[in-house]
Every structure is written in C-alpha cells, then in structure tokens.
Amino acid sequence: MEKQMQDNEPQLILSLKNGSYKAFERIYQMYAKRLFAYSLQFTKSQEESEEIVQDVFMRLWTNRAKIRQEDTLRSLLFIMTKHYLINAFRTKINQPEYEEYIQYVNEHSVDDASYQLEYQEFVAKFRAILKTLPETQQKVITLSKIEQFSNKEIADKLSLSEQTVKNQLSLGLKSLKEKLGSLGIYLVLLFIN
Structure with a gap:
C-alpha cells in the first residue's frame, strides 16, 4: 500500500497544494512514522518527537500553497524536521555543536543507521573519559547534563x-572536549542521553 501511495505522491502533492485534507492525511501516513523515528534518535523522548512531527506537519499544511516540490516531499519533510530538532536543542541547551552533529548525520543519509554505532562508540568513549576527570567534575557534569539538575x-x-x-x-566540559578530540562535536549527545 505504501508503494502505491509513493507512486501517487506527485498527485498527492498537487492535491495538497489545492487544499485537500485527504491528500494531507495520506502524506502524513506516508512520512509520520519515519520522521518520528528520525526525531526519536536525537531527542530520546517520545513526547518531544511527537511534538516535532506535529509541528512539521502543521507547518506543511500552513504553507501548502508555497510547496515547490512536485515529485516527493521526503527531502523537504526531513529538512524541516532537522530544523525543528536544532531549534528544540538550541532552546534546551543553547549549543551550536548540536547543529553540526545533525548536519553531519544528515549528510550521511537520514536512512543510514550506521551512526547508531558511532553514537554507541561515542557514549562508551565519553563515559571512559568522564571517569578520568576529578570526582567533583564528574559529579557536577552528571548531575547537570545527564540528570538535568x-x-x-x-x-x-x-x-x-x-x-x-x-x-x-x-x-x-572543556576537558571533555579536549580529550574527545575530533569527537568533540558529539559532546552535545551527553545532553540527550
């Protein structure tokens, strides 16, 4: 069924531009789960991911007349989601490194799950390096950035x-960035782990 919907996506886009709520619902069915999964990998929060997907589709509906895409909305929707993720984390932690991380992942294809392994490797390295810091710094970083006190x-x-x-x-945090070296841009993942 999804294949059939994808085959009709140009028609759905045209109908959406003309204000068809039914076309909007079909497009939502095609992409919502994928956008949610994409968001969840960064937010680690079902609620936040659902809000981001809702915001993306509200914006799509509001700006439907301005859509330039004719064949597929895939890139547009993932780019919109990426921007909502960046804005959400800027608000939450005010860290531009997160934008770099999202950009890095986006360049390596939103469907590519290989960064999951990178993330796990990063977390392992991060935890090992965290243990090398003075005890007070370890406690403060853990309480502040992981437990959100x-x-x-x-x-x-x-x-x-x-x-x-x-x-x-x-x-x-300065020591962690130095010790993580080229993985320093991933430091922001600490805030969402």
Whole structure:
C-alpha cells in the first residue's frame, strides 16, 4: 500500500497544494512514522518527537500553497524536521555543536543507521573519559547534563557554592572536549542521553 501511495505522491502533492485534507492525511501516513523515528534518535523522548512531527506537519499544511516540490516531499519533510530538532536543542541547551552533529548525520543519509554505532562508540568513549576527570567534575557534569539538575540544586546536593558548580562544570566540559578530540562535536549527545 505504501508503494502505491509513493507512486501517487506527485498527485498527492498537487492535491495538497489545492487544499485537500485527504491528500494531507495520506502524506502524513506516508512520512509520520519515519520522521518520528528520525526525531526519536536525537531527542530520546517520545513526547518531544511527537511534538516535532506535529509541528512539521502543521507547518506543511500552513504553507501548502508555497510547496515547490512536485515529485516527493521526503527531502523537504526531513529538512524541516532537522530544523525543528536544532531549534528544540538550541532552546534546551543553547549549543551550536548540536547543529553540526545533525548536519553531519544528515549528510550521511537520514536512512543510514550506521551512526547508531558511532553514537554507541561515542557514549562508551565519553563515559571512559568522564571517569578520568576529578570526582567533583564528574559529579557536577552528571548531575547537570545527564540528570538535568540546576546549578543551585547541584550546589545543595554536593554542599558546594553555585559559583564552584559553574566553575567545575565549565572546567569539566572543556576537558571533555579536549580529550574527545575530533569527537568533540558529539559532546552535545551527553545532553540527550
């Protein structure tokens, strides 16, 4: 059935441009699960991934008259999803490295699962390097970036001043980036693991 829908995608696009909600629903059925899976690999959150897919399709519907694609919406939808992912993580962690990581993955095909292995290798290397840092930096990074505690909460938990927490976090992240070398752009994955 999906093959049949794909064969009719140019007609669906034309109908969508003319305001057909039925065509919109068919396009949603064709792409929503793939966009959700793509988003989930980055967000690690079902709820966030669902929101991103909803936002993408709301934007597609709102801008349907401006669609230039005639044969397939695949590239457009994945590019839109990529931008929503970048915006979501900029808001959350304000790190431009995430955009570089998304761009890197996007260049290696959104259907290519090989980066899953890279991610696992990165996580293993990251954890090994994290263990080489001073104990306070390890704790602060783990509480801040993995467990998402605020600096004040960390200060209370570890009986430190907020300034000490900020300093230890900054020093620890700098050391991690240096030790990860060329994998430094993946450091941002720490925030979503």
